Amino acid sequence: MTTQTATLGYPRIGKNREVKKALEAFWSGKITSESLLETVKEVEEANWKTQLDTGIDKIGVGDTTLYDHILDWTFRFGLIPERFQQFSGLERYFAMARGKEGIPALEMTKWFDTNYHYLVPEIPDNFLIADWSDFIERVTRAQKILGERAIPIVFGLCTLFRLSKLEVNIEQAISQLIPLYTNLLTELKSLGIKQVQIHEPALVLSDANNWKEHYQTVYKSLAEVGLSLDLVTYFDDLGETYNWVMELPVNGISLDLTRGRNFELIKNYGFPEDKRLGVGIVDARNIWQIRPEEVISKLKVIKDIVKNQQFTIQPSASLQFVPYDATRETNLPEALRNVLSFAEQKLQEIVLLAKTISDVDTTQEIQLIASKQQEFYNFSPTNLEVQTKLKNLKTDEFERALPYSERITQQLPLPPFPTTTIGSFPQTSEVRQLRVKFKRGEISLAEYQTAIDAQIAECIKMQEEAGVDVLVHGEFERTDMVEFFGQQLSGYAFTEHGWVQSYGSRYVRPPFIYGDINRTQSMTVREFEYAQSLTTKPVKGMLTGPVTMINWSYTRTDISRQEQAYQIALALRDEVADLEAAGAKIIQIDEPALREGLPLKEQRWNDYLSWAVDSFKLSAGIAKPETQIHTHMCYSEFGDIITHIERLDADVLSIENSRSNNETLYELTDGGYSKQVGNGVYDVHSPAVPTTEQMLSQLRTGIANLPVEQIWVNPDCGLKTRRWEEVIPSIKNMVDAAKVLREEASVSKEN
Ligand code: GLN
Ligand code: ZN
Numbered sequence: 001m002t003t004q005t006a007t008l009g010y011p012r013i014g015k016n017r018e019v020k021k022a023l024e025a026f027w028s029g030k031i032t033s034e035s036l037l038e039t040v041k042e043v044e045e046a047n048w049k050t051q052l053d054t055g056i057d058k059i060g061v062g063d064t065t066l067y068d069h070i071l072d073w074t075f076r077f078g079l080i081p082e083r084f085q086q087f088s089g090l091e092r093y094f095a096m097a098r099g100k101e102g103i104p105a106l107e108m109t110k111w112f113d114t115n116y117h118y119l120v121p122e123i124p125d126n127f128l129i130a131d132w133s134d135f136i137e138r139v140t141r142a143q144k145i146l147g148e149r150a151i152p153i154v155f156g157l158c159t160l161f162r163l164s165k166l167e168v169n170i171e172q173a174i175s176q177l178i179p180l181y182t183n184l185l186t187e188l189k190s191l192g193i194k195q196v197q198i199h200e201p202a203l204v205l206s207d208a209n210n211w212k213e214h215y216q217t218v219y220k221s222l223a224e225v226g227l228s229l230d231l232v233t234y235f236d237d238l239g240e241t242y243n244w245v246m247e248l249p250v251n252g253i254s255l256d257l258t259r260g261r262n263f264e265l266i267k268n269y270g271f272p273e274d275k276r277l278g279v280g281i282v283d284a285r286n287i288w289q290i291r292p293e294e295v296i297s298k299l300k301v302i303k304d305i306v307k308n309q310q311f312t313i314q315p316s317a318s319l320q321f322v323p324y325d326a327t328r329e330t331n332l333p334e335a336l337r338n339v340l341s342f343a344e345q346k347l348q349e350i351v352l353l354a355k356t357i358s359d360v361d362t363t364q365e366i367q368l369i370a371s372k373q374q375e376f377y378n379f380s381p382t383n384l385e386v387q388t389k390l391k392n393l394k395t396d397e398f399e400r401a402l403p404y405s406e407r408i409t410q411q412l413p414l415p416p417f418p419t420t421t422i423g424s425f426p427q428t429s430e431v432r433q434l435r436v437k438f439k440r441g442e443i444s445l446a447e448y449q450t451a452i453d454a455q456i457a458e459c460i461k462m463q464e465e466a467g468v469d470v471l472v473h474g475e476f477e478r479t480d481m482v483e484f485f486g487q488q489l490s491g492y493a494f495t496e497h498g499w500v501q502s503y504g505s506r507y508v509r510p511p512f513i514y515g516d517i518n519r520t521q522s523m524t525v526r527e528f529e530y531a532q533s534l535t536t537k538p539v540k541g542m543l544t545g546p547v548t549m550i551n552w553s554y555t556r557t558d559i560s561r562q563e564q565a566y567q568i569a570l571a572l573r574d575e576v577a578d579l580e581a582a583g584a585k586i587i588q589i590d591e592p593a594l595r596e597g598l599p600l601k602e603q604r605w606n607d608y609l610s611w612a613v614d615s616f617k618l619s620a621g622i623a624k625p626e627t628q629i630h631t632h633m634c635y636s637e638f639g640d641i642i643t644h645i646e647r648l649d650a651d652v653l654s655i656e657n658s659r660s661n662n663e664t665l666y667e668l669t670d671g672g673y674s675k676q677v678g679n680g681v682y683d684v685h686s687p688a689v690p691t692t693e694q695m696l697s698q699l700r701t702g703i704a705n706l707p708v709e710q711i712w713v714n715p716d717c718g719l720k721t722r723r724w725e726e727v728i729p730s731i732k733n734m735v736d737a738a739k740v741l742r743e744e745a746s747v748s749k750e751n
Contacts, residue, residue: 002358003311005350006058006278007051008197008232008254009153009318011343012065013501014043015325023066023505033090040064044138048145054347060197061142062135062153063318066090067097067504070118070163071106073155076135077180078128079121079164081106085128097504107165108503112201112235113600114285114321115510115552117503121164123173130180132187140191151230152188156200157181157218158211163202174214178221185225195228197254201317203245204236204260206602212244223249230278234317236260236600246272254278258285258316260601263298266305273307280316281353282346287322287498287512287554289341290349291373292356292366299357313354319343323498323509331496335379336514338372342498381490381515390566398617400625400649404675407625408651412538412585416745417699417713417738418469420678422632422654423542423588424718425459425474426727435479452477453530460534462728467735470586471539473531475720481544481590482552483511488523489571491515492553512554513564519571522578529582540630541579541587543572546615551593565615572619580627588630589620589650592717595636609644616648628652630678634717638664642671654678656716662702669705679703680716681734687722689729695737708745713738 013019022039025031044064051059063069074080075093083103087095097119099105106119135152142150157177161170188196200215202208222229230252231245237260238245245253246269255262257280271277279302281295302311326340341349356362400407438448459474478484486492493514499507524541532539546568555564572589579587594616599608620629631648634656638645645653645668653673657664657680665679679702682690695713703711713734719727 002360003309003313003354004057005055005354006151006254006312006314007056007060007319007347007350008199008234008278008280008284008315009060009063009069009320010047010051011320011322011324011500012040012043012047012063013499013507014039015046015497017499017507018043019066020505020507027094036066040066041141045141045145048142048150050344051347052146052149054344055351056347057149058151058195058312059142059146059149060153060318061146061150062138063320064138066093068117068119070111070121070155070160071097072135073160074106074119074121076130076132077160077177078130079123080128081122081124110596112204113596113598114235115500115502115508116321118163121160123161123164123166123168125168127176130183132184135184136187136191139188139193143191143193148194150193151195151197152193153197153199153232154181154184156198156202156231158214159200159202161214162205162211170214174218178218181218181222182225185222185227189225189227193227195230195251197230197232198222198250199232199234201232201234203231203233203238203241204256204600206239206600208239208241212241215245215248219248219250228252230254230276232278234280234284237262237265239265239601242269246275250275252276252278252312254280254314256280256316257298258283263301266302271306275310277302277306277311278314279311280314282313282315282341282349283557284315284317284319284346285321286557287326287340287342288557289339289345289369289373290353292369295353296356299353303357313350313357315346315350319346321500322346323495323500325497328497329495332493333379335372335375336493339376381518383491383516383518386516386518386567386570389570390563393566393618396621398614398621400621400623400629402625404649404651410626411628411651412626414469415742416708417711417741419713419735419738420468420470420540420654421463421472421714421731422684422716422718423472423475423540423590424478424720425462425472425476426722426724427476427720428724431455431476435477449526452527456527456531457534460531460539462724463731464535464537466728466731467739468731469537471531471535471537472542473527473539475542475718477527482549485523485544485549486511486553488521489517489519489568491517491567510552510554513550513556515556517564517567517571519574523575525575525578525582528579528584532583538585541576541584543575543587543589543619545589545591545594545631546572546619547597547612548591548593550615551597562611562615565611566618569615569618573622576619576627577622580624584627586628586630587620587623588632589616590632591616591648592632592634594633595641598641605641609641613644613647616650620650630654632678632717636664637667638671639667642667642673646671646673646675650675652676652678652712654680654712654714654716656680657698657702662698665702666705676710676712677706678712678714681713681737682715682730684715684717684719684722687726689726690733692733692736692740695734696740699737699741713741 022036026036111118229250231250232254234256242265323342325344326342437443455476463471498509502508546565550565628651630652631650632654681695
């Protein structure tokens with residue numbers, strides 16, 4: 001018999017973003033809820049058919065969602081915080097997802113180390129009545145289409161709690177939820193379901209060992225239902241939990257073999273004879289085709305270890321993290337397109353691997369892959385100059401010529417409490433139209449640049465009128481901070497249909513790196529020069545840092561992420577030099593994604609941070625002592641990585657702060673941060689115009705522990721999603737707040 005294949009979830013946004021379109025139409029009252037649900041159903045069934053037609057044996061079903069699959073389970077189990085209890089049905093669901101006037105939504109945060117965001121469950125002390133009828137409806141529909149291949153995906157209890165904000169005692173909450181889970185499983189069993197996936201990705205987190213007893217209690221109860229349970233983990237290895245997880249009373253365990261050390265763990269400790277192993281060997285988080293030799297040799301080792309051949313070939317996680325179909329990317333060179341693997345291609349790879357490991361003759365198919373990979377290898381841009389530069393990097397290239405304390409005296413003098421912004425200004429529909437027209441060839445480059453310059457001029461004028469000290473050009477020429485640079489660097493590629501869900505109805509098309517990165521010409525100098533020509537105040541050069549470029553792109557698998565980050569850093573380094581030559585006295589290198597790139601396991605943090613910080617330093621190290629280097633990070637907590645933040649050696653660090661009551665700042669000051677800090681004085685995510693008083697009080701409490709010389713005044717992130725009507729008064733008020741502080745400081749000096 002051929003080895004079985006399985007999936008753990010599939011992209012659920014629709015091949016042409018049908019779900020997004022339907023959602024947005026529903027929210028704006030253009031379509032009914034029935035029509036929205038119909039669209040979701042169509043997308044879901046098309047997904048099932050693709051998997052069925054490709055020959056997947058165990059198709060995960062039930063992960064399709066209107067917004068977020070974690071929210072779905074919170075909702076189904078009746079874990080409804082009080083503020084949402086006044087609503088019902090879809091109104092309640094979307095209130096939890098998006099909030100309502102005066103009622104904040106559930107908090108949204110990153111899903112493990114992916115770029116997907118989920119809604120953080122809040123476990124109230126009174127559970128409302130559970131209702132999973134939508135799930136049951138889905139499963140019965142799947143049974144009709146897929147028969148026994150339909151494997152319901154249930155979200156694991158322990159992970160649900162591990163990711164929640166708990167208002168109640170955990171033991172108590174678990175004991176309340178266990179009967180709900182057993183009822184659900186019993187109902188599934190009564191439908192004729194034999195096997196269920198239970199997703200417990202929290203088992204790969206560093207603290208999973210502390211949850212051992214909870215897992216044991218929960219799975220002892222769930223096992224009593226008598227269904228075949230597949231405990232599914234992904235994103236990293238089981239680490240120290242491996243041995244006790246193997247003993248849990250479940251029938252299968254799915255492991256991610258593309259990340260972490262699971263392969264070594266299996267080799268070292270073996271795999272229990274009475275269980276089925278889900279071999280997550282096809283990377284669900286990258287867009288590259290498998291390298292058959294590599295994968296097959298791993299599979300052979302596993303085949304020898306797992307007794308009775310009890311294993312299935314599957315993706316490492318849900319395929320929601322990759323787009324649908326690489327063959328649609330007809331704008332990409334064929335040699336490149338041929339080695340891409342999106343969800344549909346990954347299904348084919350899984351089937352191919354299953355055949356191969358079952359000794360079906362697949363030589364021809366494997367050879368075809370090999371020849372495509374050879375073609376790609378010949379095609380992909382290798383840049384010997386960049387490679388040589390990397391090999392010969394010297395440690396002093398990572399360092400500024402002088403230490404902070406010495407270079408600071410040479411940098412541009414500014415008033416105390418200098419004011420600035422984070423970079424972007426409103427991206428109005430006019431600006432977006434402009435870019436679209438240019439892309440479509442409806443206006444020439446010269447026309448486009450003239451129109452962009454008009455925006456820059458207005459932006460500079462506004463900042464001058466408001467009295468800002470360090471100006472920015474406004475980033476009107478940029479769609480997205482990664483895309484803008486990626487498009488100008490060779491080695492970067494972009495897709496046309498490669499959408500993946502970021503959260504709810506927000507989808508992104510991550511670019512990918514496919515060859516050595518090279519900068520062929522300056523990328524930001526033109527706009528900088530124009531902006532600087534309009535004012536005597538300093539204009540900041542604005543760049544996206546190497547770590548953020550890497551973390552928000554799919555990366556190559558043939559060289560390390562570190563090497564790719566260094567290549568980007570080299571390109572940025574040249575850009576820093578060009579900006580300096582063009583007269584920039586201040587350059588900001590944004591790294592909003594630095595923290596989110598942290599590996600899931602704390603023992604690997606140092607490794608990551610060491611190259612991440614070094615790549616930032618490589619890009620900034622070339623700056624002359626008199627050039628002030630800024631960096632910006634949003635949503636960051638620094639407490640645990642403060643030494644690394646210090647090691648960035650940026651002269652000024654601006655941070656998101658306004659929503660966390662100065663916590664981020666206190667983490668820095670408690671950690672003895674010695675350089676300048678721009679303490680975000682207002683939340684750019686809210687349309688409200690902050691008053692001078694509000695910002696003053698934020699500043700006063702925030703900076704109590706910091707010497708005056710260390711303080712900057714700025715909003716907490718870029719202003720691109722705001723409207724000019726909000727931005728203009730906000731910036732004026734912000735400058736006024738700085739002026740008040742300045743006066744107070746000069747009075748206290750005189751006394
Ligand atoms: N300079 C960027 C902007 O202002 C920074 C964006 C970010 O922090 N995510 O838009
Ligand atoms: Zn930001």
